[in-house]
Amino acid sequence: MTSKGARLAPHRTATNLVTLGAALAGVALWAAPAVAQANKAEVIHWWTSGGESAAVKVFAEQFAKAGGTWVDTAIAGGANARTAAINRTVGGTPPTMMQFNTGKQFDELVENDLLNDVDAIATEQKWKDKIPGPILAATTRNGKMFAVPVNIHGQNWLFYNTEVLKKVGAEEPKTWDDLIPILDKIKAAGLIPLAFSGQKTWERNLFNAVLIGQGGPELWQAVYGKKDPAAVKSAAFKNVAETYAKLRGYVDPGAPGRNWNDASALVIQGKAGFQVNGDWAKGEFIAAGQTAGKEYGCTILSKAGGGYVMGGDVFAFPKTKDPNQLKTQIMLAKLMLEPETQIAFNTKKGSIPVRTDVDVSSMDICAQKGAKMAADKAQQAPAMELLTPPSVTGAVEDVISSFWNTPAQSTDQFADKFAAALKQI
């Protein structure tokens, strides 16, 4: 390329700068026809870990089978990937398809008319009857679907080591109130009762698991959906905060700053009894050669009967004038929601299919439990990020984190700060 560029430059003024400029021009000439190539899809996503990249490969292979060329732009870290994708979209050179978490992350792109909707293909494929309500709502703006959800991650699973439970003579708990005495027994046995990763995200996730488990879906909706200050100052919320505060006594001193997978490892090795985490933690158990229902178990704690906190991932399609790209986008959307693709992808990802009409009997017992709850209207609860924009989620996260780490803070102070964080400019 450099030689080609250099040849274009007049000999006499061929200084270094001119050569460089010509070389760049050469790159541009060479790159231009590639973009126009049919069925070429550049995909920005952040699935870089072992299990994740195996999962995204399922999409790439299906796309290749259908005659497309998958250009994989994996960027480590969700925020980095989203920033890159958004910058390119605003700057006018968007990828074909980009990943977001199910929720409000792409709100402003829709408001600024930067995304293509997928309503036509959704109607044609009858997706709207098959996708659980909260997930469908999270991809719909002004009555149109603007993103394709590809999975459902349950965020409030309680994982446990069956050996440890047997050792202390305990059964699988059903509610948070059941759990506390078991935690005491494990503590007495000299083990870590609750494997915890003391980072803001997981402090928030644990709180949310308590909020839905103790408070039920109604309080959940009132707090995160309606952002009702009265709900935050209610007795039910106070009870949630007290239960959450009790859990401080069951984590080990090494918890602050720990990564979630290191916390999972404690449960896998039998050093700890329980961990609250999303179903992505299954990947760690599987990698350690353990099987759901044998070495480890999973359950959702719920007092009020119901509450499967559902989040996940979606792909959105930036506006494009290129008819080829438009065709490719529709092709991708359709392909990702084919039943076989859904099973293959979600088995690797640890999540469950986003369509409730897919047969999940080939998946593990946790996934089957999850799929049953996801299909049950009484159990469906939208994840926090489906209800609040990232700025509010972050502000609430700071409040929860400082409450968890400051035992001196009263539940009333906590509720006041919580209510203030829900209100933002």
Next chain:
Amino acid sequence: MRAIRPRLASRFAALLGLAPALAILVVVYVGCTAWTIWISMTSSRMLPSSNFVGLRQYEALFANERWQVSVGNLAVFGVLFMLVSIALGFLLAVAIDQRVRGENLLRSIFLYPFSMSFIVTGLVWQWLLNPTFGIEKMGRDLGFAAFRFDWIVRQDMVIYTLVFAAVWHAAGLVMAIMLAGLRGIDEDIWKAARIDGLPPWRVYLSVVIPMLGASFATASVLLATSVVRLYDLSVAMTNGGPGVASEVPAKFVMDHLFERGNLGLATAAATSMLITVAAVVGPWLYWQSRRTGRAHA
């Protein structure tokens, strides 16, 4: 005329040569700073918007507990880090200046931490300070069952662990600067002091330190810049935790700019940092220019 023309031409050439740098300065630095200040007065979230809200982002910022903690942390960190690094670096330099054996080796060892990034420094100290497998565990394994060194997981102490790590990182650099200064001091001064019968500590305190003014200034400026941009150490070592106890302003800006999609609040925080730095540097520059002005007059 003939004499002037080449000079004009050369001045034109010089201006032409400087033009790209000038353009970058104006567009990138001044332009982006102005843009940042403008965005901080809008209600921008993930994408910039032009919905003017006055100083409401600043109100929200200064009411934000995490920002208050961040600013407090920066003050504590800045003062302790600079004082301890300079004191320790100076003492190391003095010790090495005693013509010790193995000077080259010692100098390399002390300077070595500076060759590492803050990310690596942060990770190393995170492991050392972790109570379940770091220094605390080592102490207990040696038989001291009551040994406690868990500052990194305590909200009230965690900021000092950041100071530890940063001092470990920077003291060697200060030593190198000071050592260069010490080597520049005339042998005759030492001889004169010996004849006068002054003890060495007195010479250092009353003669050498005043003569090392430039070295101290260089070290201070270098350290001060790493205080303001303190970000990666906090990310790698504690990620701002436990809770928000080791958050710093630059991390507040970065988190709100990207992860949290809150351009308005992030730019308000960035602008506040800029104003603070300007408030410190401005008077100093003014004082400097007055001083050189007087010297010329």
